[in-house]
Amino acid sequence: MSRAPLKLGCIADDFTGATDLANNLVRAGMRVVQTIGVPGEPLAADVDAVVVALKSRTIAPADAIAQSLAALAWLQAQGVRQFYFKYCSTFDSTAEGNIGPVAEALMDALGTDFTIATPAFPDNKRTVFKGYLFAGDGLLNESGMQNHPLTPMTDPNLVRVLQAQTKRRVGLIDYNVVAQGADAVRARIAALRAEGVGLAVVDAISNADLLRMGPALADLPLLTAGSGVAIALPANFGLAPSPQAAALPGAQGLQAVVSGSCSVATNQQVAHFIASGCPARAIDPLQLAGGPEASARVVADALAWAQPLLASGPVLVYSTAEPAAVKAIQDQLGVAEAGALVEHTVAAIARGLVALGVRQLVVAGGETSGACVQALEISQMQIGPQIDPGVPWCHAASPVAPEAGLHLTLKSGNFGSVDFFSKAFGQLSPA
Ligand code: ADP
Numbered sequence: 170m171s172r173a174p175l176k177l178g179c180i181a182d183d184f185t186g187a188t189d190l191a192n193n194l195v196r197a198g199m200r201v202v203q204t205i206g207v208p209g210e211p212l213a214a215d216v217d218a219v220v221v222a223l224k225s226r227t228i229a230p231a232d233a234i235a236q237s238l239a240a241l242a243w244l245q246a247q248g249v250r251q252f253y254f255k256y257c258s259t260f261d262s263t264a265e266g267n268i269g270p271v272a273e274a275l276m277d278a279l280g281t282d283f284t285i286a287t288p289a290f291p292d293n294k295r296t297v298f299k300g301y302l303f304a305g306d307g308l309l310n311e312s313g314m315q316n317h318p319l320t321p322m323t324d325p326n327l328v329r330v331l332q333a334q335t336k337r338r339v340g341l342i343d344y345n346v347v348a349q350g351a352d353a354v355r356a357r358i359a360a361l362r363a364e365g366v367g368l369a370v371v372d373a374i375s376n377a378d379l380l381r382m383g384p385a386l387a388d389l390p391l392l393t394a395g396s397g398v399a400i401a402l403p404a405n406f407g408l409a410p411s412p413q414a415a416a417l418p419g420a421q422g423l424q425a426v427v428s429g430s431c432s433v434a435t436n437q438q439v440a441h442f443i444a445s446g447c448p449a450r451a452i453d454p455l456q457l458a459g460g461p462e463a464s465a466r467v468v469a470d471a472l473a474w475a476q477p478l479l480a481s482g483p484v485l486v487y488s489t490a491e492p493a494a495v496k497a498i499q500d501q502l503g504v505a506e507a508g509a510l511v512e513h514t515v516a517a518i519a520r521g522l523v524a525l526g527v528r529q530l531v532v533a534g535g536e537t538s539g540a541c542v543q544a545l546e547i548s549q550m551q552i553g554p555q556i557d558p559g560v561p562w563c564h565a566a567s568p569v570a571p572e573a574g575l576h577l578t579l580k581s582g583n584f585g586s587v588d589f590f591s592k593a594f595g596q597l598s599p600a
Contacts, residue, residue, distance in 0.1 A: 176406045177218035178249030180240045180275075182233070182256050182267065185535055185581050187222030190255045190396040191552040192561045194218050195415050197400045198408035201552045203563070207239045208548045212247045213566060216551065217408065219244060225271070226261055227319045233267035234274040241278055251390060252279065253402075258290035258395035259304055259312070260327060261320040262334065269334025272368060272393045276337075281390045283362050285342070286331055289373035290397035296374040300328045300341045327370045337367030344372040347382055354385035368393070376400060417553035417564040419600030420576050422528025424483035425475065426590045429515040429537030431488075431495050432582035438533065439489045442590045448478045449485040452518075454498045457510045464514050472521040479525060483594060486518050489533070512537055516544035520569055528575045531593050535581035542579070545569050550577070556593045557585045573600075 177199065181187035184205070191201045199217040207221060221240040225233035237254070244252065254275055262268045268286070276284055289297045296303045304312035308325040315323050324330050332339040346357045354371075361369050373379050376397075383401025386392055392402075403409070426442070428435055443449045450471055457464045475484045488511045490498070498507050512534075519530060519541040532541045542550075550563040556578060566574040578593055586592065 173215070174248045174250060175212070175217065175219060175244075176249070177251050177253060177402060178241075178244030178247065179218065179220040179253040179255050180237050180244070181220055181222050182226040182271070183224055184222045184539060186255060186257055186396065187220045188552075188561070188579065189559055190253075190399055191218075191220045192555055192559060193396045193399040194220075194403065195552045195561065196410060196555065198403040198410045198414050200414050202549050203552055204549045205542055205547065207236070207243045210548070213549050214551050217403070217406065219247065219249070220255070225267060226257070227263060228267070230266040230270040233271050237271045238274060238278055241275060251392070251402075253399070254391065254393040255396060256288065256393070258288045258293055258295040258397065259309060259314050259322060260288045260302055260330065261314075261317070261322065262330070263320055264333070266334045268393070269331055272391075273335050273337060275391055276367065279390045282367060283358065284368055284389060284391045284393055285371050285386065286327065286339075286368050286393045287371040287373060287398060288327070288395035289371070289379065290395045291373065291375050291379070292397070295395065295397070297327065297370065297372045298374055299343055299372065300370045301325045302327055331368060331370065335368060338365055340364070340366035340369045342369050342371045344374070344378075347372050347378050350381050351384040354382045358385065373397065380404075415552070415554040415561070417551060417562060417576065417597075418573065420529055420597035421573065421600040422575070423479040423526045424529040424594050425479065425522045425527045426483060426485040426487075426531040426533070427515050427519045427522070427537070427541065428485065428487040428489045428533035429511055429540075430534030430580075430582055431490055431492070434583040434585060434587075435489050435533045435580075436491060437587050438585060438589050439485065439487050441587045442485050445591060447483060447485060447591065449487065450474050452486065452488045452511070452514060454488060454502065454507055454511050457514055458502055464510065464517075467514055468517045468521060471518050472525065475522060476525055479527065483591070485590065486515070486522075488515060508536065512540040516540035520544040523567065523569045523575060528570060528573070529594060529597060530575060530577040531580065531590055532577060533580045538579035538581065545575075554596060556596055557589060560584050560589075562593070562597060
């Protein structure tokens with residue numbers, strides 16, 4: 170089968186950020202596949218854009234560069250025309266990087282002397298003015314991000330932050346230029362290039378700013394940005410928002426929810442699902458402490474409970490608990506041990522549910538999602554319609570769901586409305 174060339178190839182520095190970008194591209198009119206890591210096989214679907222999800226935000230710069238270059242090579246082999254390095258809209262980076270080092274390595278590999286850098290994502294209240302990043306109504310370094318455990322952001326001036334991470338000169342395309350439109354941005358890019366500037370932070374305080382600058386970005390081989398800039402790119406390829414961009418195969422099979430998230434929103438969603446009369450089963454993490462056999466028993470018991478119920482509608486299996494209960498478990502088992510034990514058990518249950526015929530699966534929890542995707546041996550997901558902001562349905566092939574694959578949605582922590590679990594199933598079109 171010959172397919173149209175891929176338009177956009179994206180490399181994201183973490184998993185949920187990749188989904189966020191993919192979701193924005195779909196809403197702006199592109200058909201998108203998100204991959205988990207660099208796939209060992211070619212692209213499985215005919216789409217406009219691919220987002221390769223790495224976990225490279227806080228690893229050593231040399232590792233982040235190596236992973237990003239491997240992703241670039243895979244995207245080039247798929248015939249991509251323009252590349253997009255996606256980082257967090259709060260510009261999360263350590264003192265060494267990895268935004269600067271990865272951007273520079275990608276520029277070298279692509280043989281380009283210029284790219285932009287803007288984390289602006291006005292829909293999420295991230296705006297850039299005079300090179301200063303605002304999160305909500307305040308500067309980045311007053312937003313709480315100055316206390317982030319892994320990537321404390323103490324300087325809101327992105328020109329300074331990025332300059333400390335790269336050998337190339339960093340410049341600014343400020344609001345006065347962006348407000349004048351794409352021709353002015355093009356002229357400013359040419360002037361910066363002539364001055365020897367390699368990376369330019371770009372101001373944007375609204376979606377209109379991003380859309381206005383969009384045409385000026387069409388000829389750059391590489392863009393580096395948060396997920397906001399994505400809204401302006403499909404138009405450069407002649408694409409407009411359309412329901413077809415989010416079309417997935419028709420849904421079939423049984424329905425289930427697994428939840429390993431203990432966030433406030435997830436606790437409310439679990440309580441709501443139970444209160445509405447749907448079958449739900451809690452996992453007790455203490456029962457997992459007895460080694461692999463104990464955990465296998467918990468999985469088998471949960472599946473035996475679910476099997477006769479599945480034909481009547483969605484079931485929920487959850488380890489979700491209130492903070493005091495989570496703390497008690499962590500005190501007994503250790504924080505990391507409790508997390509890993511519960512994740513693996515929830516993921517094994519997800520796999521077992523799919524083996525029982527579940528083909529519509531809701532997963533709650535960011536780390537839990539990573540474990541479930543791994544247990545289901547999923548490497549590529551097509552992104553479908555958004556259920557709630559930032560949370561789309563996806564469709565993926567899995568050896569556990571042979572032939573037609575399965576629909577899944579991966580909801581991290583505090584996302585989704587209180588009725589998310591039941592609402593999600595109503596938004597899939599039947600086969
Ligand atoms: P979120 O997206 O809400 O942060 P995650 O899945 O990323 O959710 O993280 C939740 C973590 O808490 C996981 O490591 C999970 O295994 C762990 N966990 C889940 N339930 C419990 C529990 N009852 N006690 C202790 N840890 C738990």
